[in-house]
Amino acid sequence: MNAISDDNPLQIHPASVPDYMQVQQMRELQLNRLRSTVRRAYLHVELYRQRMDRQNVLPEDIRSLDDVTCLPFTVKADLRDSYPFGLFASPLQDIVRLHASSGTTGKPIVVAYTQHDLTVWTDAMVRTMAACGLGCGDIIQNAYGYGLFTGGLGAHYGAEALGATVVPISGGNTDRQIMVMKDFGVTAICCTPTYFLHLLDRATEMGVDVRELPLRVGVFGAEPWSDSLRRHIETGGGIKAYDIYGLSEITGPGVGSECRCQSGLHIFEDHFYPEIIDPESGQPVPEGEEGELVVTTLSKHAMPMLRYRTRDISAFISGPCACGRTLRRIKRICRRSDDMFIIRGVNVFPSQVESALLAVEGTLPHYQIILTREGGLDQMEVHVEVTPAVFSDKVGALENLQNKLAQSLYQTLGLRVEIRLIAPQMLKRSEGKAQRLIDRRNLGQ
Ligand code: DLL
DSSP: OOOOOSSOGGGSOGGGGGGGOOHHHHHHHHHHHHHHHHHHHHHHOHHHHHHHHHTTOOGGGOOSGGGGGGSOOBOHHHHHHTTTTTTOOSOGGGEEEEEEEOOSSSSOEEEEEEHHHHHHHHHHHHHHHHHTTOOTTOEEEEOSOOSSSHHHHHHHHHHHHHTOEEEOOOSOOHHHHHHHHHHTTOOEEEEOHHHHHHHHHHHHHTTOOGGGSSOOEEEEESSOOOHHHHHHHHHHHTSEEEEEEEETTTTEEEEEEOOTTOSSEEEOTTTEEEEEEOTTTOOBOOTTOOEEEEEEESSOSSSOOSSEEEEEEEOEEOSOOTTOOOSOEEOOOOEETTSOEEETTEEEOHHHHHHHHHTSTTEEEEEEEEEEEETTEEEEEEEEEEOHHHHTSOHHHHHHHHHHHHHHHHHHHSOOOEEEEEOTTOSOOOSSSOOOEEEOGGGTO
8 A cells, every 4th residue: 555645644534545545456456346346237237238248248358447448338318218226236125225316307317325335435425525635623514405416415424434523404594504604613515616606695795704714625516617616716715615526326426526736536446437438439538638427336236337428528637646646537527518509500518608707807606598599590698697896887887898798708609699797696596506508499489
């Protein structure tokens, strides 16, 4: 074991030891686990057996990690089509927890955990929290939603096993969140980045300056957020804002996390095997190039996932991280291959709109993109909140800002976009993931 870090090695949480494992040792561990996962999936899940048979692959054919590319992909529709329990590899009596994630259409997807799976998940979440600089002595306000969403319980058990004090407040009731944060001397908060933004705004209205509270860390994830949003949050809250990543299909939060270097997310590779592929061809892209993240679970029993296509776009970051972790890193996910929309023939990602808006002074990071169709032609309108100072300015100043924003969007997207400036606090806030895009084109409006 090569537990060297430029942090004090004596302070490494015992659960984080695999973060510093020698690479060769990690690859051996991954191969062993991959082989038993594939065997399990083949033996117990009909869908995997049929697909592997069709591709003429047997579990014994997996002799090296590179052989993972012989395995079939799994996609979200497979989970939907096998609703609710069709992909389980364990009998129901061994399953101790179910979670579900709602898709944009129809039925949710269901995911299952054995006791062993919960231990793995908790282990990954302890390592996530530790990577964000948290430990025993921290008071963690967990404002991810508790329930079928994996955020609440995932962060809860991780923080508890870390030895921190957990405040299981769940999402919503913002005024109470602020009171608790202040009165309990909370040092870290877990929630979506957009909910934290809302919390900051509300705290200001209540006369509470979050920068003066003991709060020092934010453990944010579950939705894409840009570096500009991170700067806004870190300055406004007087905290360090870390990005954590995960998805229900793989386990929930805990698939990857930033460390104190905030330069990419380390994947907990002993449990999750990552690949980056070209979403069109399905082939691996050269190291460092952008593509779709594909994950194979290595430790899960109830619901092993073979080569799950996340639709999240990222890239491997090569070279070692200054934190000393040997785990591979990926770039922060700022978009999904399927949240792209096409307007007048131009491909647009909400993240591009966010960057273009925040590049202009006077805007707030609260916006919504509304797509409509008028006379057969697609229209894009962006509603964006502006600062109170700008809003109370003269009409000329508002017009000026509107033009600047239209210009910034034109430069980024090459599209003329209608801008509507909105008074502070007027756009609907979300307690969980923010809804940035409203596409009314198919509704004939
Ligand atoms: O959002 C799990 C989670 C909870 C992650 C709390 C982090 C914190 P799902 O609801 O299944 O699970 O949604 C998964 O959310 O495929 C990404 O598109 C997006 N996502 C999650 N984390 C990030 C992130 C949870 N840090 C989907 N950055 C994923 C960008 C993220 N997108």
